[in-house]
Amino acid sequence: LKRKKISIVEIAKKLKVSPTTISFVLNGKAKEQRVSDKVVKKIEAYVNKTGYKPNAFAQSLRTGKSKLIGLMIEDISNPFFANVARLIEDKAYENGYRIMYCSTHNDTDKAKAQIKMFRDCHVDGYIIAATNGIEEDIQRLIAENEKVVLFDRHFDDLKVDSVVVNNDESCYNAVIHFSNNGFKNIAFITTDQTQLQMTDRLNGYKKAIRKLKRKPFVRKINYQHTTEKIIDEIKIFLTEHPVDAVLFATNYLAVYGLEAIHKLKYKIPKDLGIIAFDDHVLFQLYNPPVSVIEQPIELISDTIISRLLAHLNDYDDGTTKTESTKIEIPTALIERKSSQTK
Amino acid sequence: LKRKKISIVEIAKKLKVSPTTISFVLNGKAKEQRVSDKVVKKIEAYVNKTGYKPNAFAQSLRTGKSKLIGLMIEDISNPFFANVARLIEDKAYENGYRIMYCSTHNDTDKAKAQIKMFRDCHVDGYIIAATNGIEEDIQRLIAENEKVVLFDRHFDDLKVDSVVVNNDESCYNAVIHFSNNGFKNIAFITTDQTQLQMTDRLNGYKKAIRKLKRKPFVRKINYQHTTEKIIDEIKIFLTEHPVDAVLFATNYLAVYGLEAIHKLKYKIPKDLGIIAFDDHVLFQLYNPPVSVIEQPIELISDTIISRLLAHLNDYDDGTTKTESTKIEIPTALIERKSSQTK
DNA sequence: CTGAAAGCGCTTACAG
C-alpha cells in the first residue's frame, strides 16, 4: 500500500546509465569525474521531474556520516534557547544538516543519557549547553575526535570550542549603570547553581560593588523551589534589606521578582530599580518596561554553527584542523524605564 | 581516530555464534526461535558489558522502518505545544520511537515542506497540528496508508484520527460562568484565523450569548500585527464598547489584553472580568490571578501517542486495522479571581 | 536449535 520509493538502480535502468554515474551527478562530482553534459542533463531532468531523494539511511550506512547535529539545551520553553535553537536549525539546514534536539532541564543524568543517545544516533557534531557534571563525558567525546561546540556555559580546562557572552563584564556594567542613575544599595538575585556562567555573573556584580565601595546584597535562590516559594523568598529578601535596586541573574528570576515587587506594592523605578539578565517578551510589555542585559542571539547562533561547520569540514579534508577556542560575545544593556534615574 | 563501532558480525565471531542468533536475541525472538538458554545468557552478558547498540541506519535500511515520528506543531515557544511535545516525546521513547520536531508558525508553505521532509526521512508516523491549506497533503498521506494523528485542529471531512478539545462547549461554559458571576456585556477577543478550532470557540461564545439573550461583542485581531499594535487594538476596542467582561480565545491574546487593561487602568475583575483560553505561567502569578479554560495536556498527549502507536502496531500485524476517529477531550474551567463576582 | 546467504540502497575504489 505504501508508495514504493524508487531506487538509484531503477533510475539507472530506466535511463540506461550506471548507478555510479547517477551518484556522481547527485553528489556534484559530475565535473570531477568528467561525466558528459548530455548525461548530466538527462539525469538532472529525471530527478527534477520525479523528485527523487536518495535514501538517507543507505547513505549514512555507506558513508558513516549522518548529516545530523545533536543540540542539547537547558529548556526549549526558555525564549533564549528557543530562539538559538531555531536560528541554528535554519543555518544547519542550509548546509545540509538536520538537528536533533533535547532539553536537559539541568539534570546531569538526563544530559549524560542524551550524549549517549546522540552517539547511538551517529550524530556528526554536538552543540551543547552543558549542565554541571558532564565535563568528563565531553572530555571523552573530544578524545574520540568528535566535533563539539559548547555554548552558554563552558568549562575552563577543556580544550573545546565554546561560545559564551561576557557575563562578568555585563553585570559589572549593569551595576555601574544603576549607580550612574542614582541607585545606591544594589542587590543581586541569582540561583544557587554553580555553573560557570552564573558565578561569572556574580563576580561581575561583586567587582562593581567593590569599585563603588558599596555593600553587597546577594541572594541565591534554590531553583528547585516552586514558583510561589521563590516569589515569597524574593519578597522576604526585599523587605529585610535596605536595597533600592536589583539585578536579576536570569530572566525567569526577574519574572518572579516583578510579581514579588507587585505584591509589596513597590513602585518601579522610584522604590526599586530593576535590570534583568536576558530579555523576555514581558519586559517590553511591562509597565514600566524592564531594562535588560540583552544577549545577541543571532550573532551567538551564527558563531556556534559556523564553528561547528568548520570542524565538520576539517574531517572531510583530513589536511586542515580547525583550532578550538573560547569565543566571548558582548551583550548590550537595553536601558528601559525600570532602571532610569529615580 | 574515531572509535570504531563494533558490529554484529564481530560479536558473532568473538562469541562463536552466528549473527542470526544474536539478532534473534536482540529482537526478543529468542523464545520464538528456540535459542538455547546458554547462548541467550552469553549474548546478553556480552551486550550488557560492552553496551553494544545495533546500527540504526542498517536496521532502518533493512526493515524499512525508521522508528521515527514526525511531530509538527505551531510554535514550540507556546507553553501548550512545548508541554505536549515533551510528554509525547517521553511516551514515544518508552515505546522505542524518537521524535522529529518542527514548528510551522502557521505558515502553510513551511508546513507542506515539512511534511515532505518527514517523508524523505521515512518517519513511521505523523503527529500534526495542522495549519490551513494542508488538507490535501494530509489526504495524500492517508491515501498512501501513512499513520497520521491530527491534534489541536482537525478537518471535518478527513478520515483521520484527531484529538481535540471541546472548544465550542468550553467557551459556552465560560460565558455562562461570567453571567452567573454578574457580568452582563461579555466580549470575545479572537484572531482572524479561520482554523476550525478558532471558529468553534467563536461559535461556543455566540451560542451562549444567544442563550443569555445578550448583545455579542466580537473583535478579530490580525495575528500578523506587532505586539504594540495588538495591544493598541485591544485598548481601542475596550474603550469603544460598553463591555464588562472579556473571554480571550488564546493565551497570547490574553497576555496582550492584560497589558492593554493595565494601560487603561481598569481594575480586574471590578471594571472588567477576564477569562483566557489555555493556561500560562503568568496567569497564576498575575494580580489578580486570571481564570482560564485549561486544556488537560497530559490526557491530550497520552491520547495522541496511544492512537498513533495503535496504528503503528496495525502495520506490523497486517491483520488488525485500527479505525480512525475524532476524539474530543473536555477542558476544565479554572475559576481564579479575575472572573469572580463583581 | 543454529548458520550461510541474500538483500535493503547507497558510494567509491578500481578497471577499462
Add this chain to the structure above:
DNA sequence: CTGAAAGCGCTTACAG
C-alpha cells in the same frame, strides 16, 4: 568518459 562490484551493518527467509 562509464560501469561492474564490493561493502556499510543489519534482518530474515531458508536449509539443515
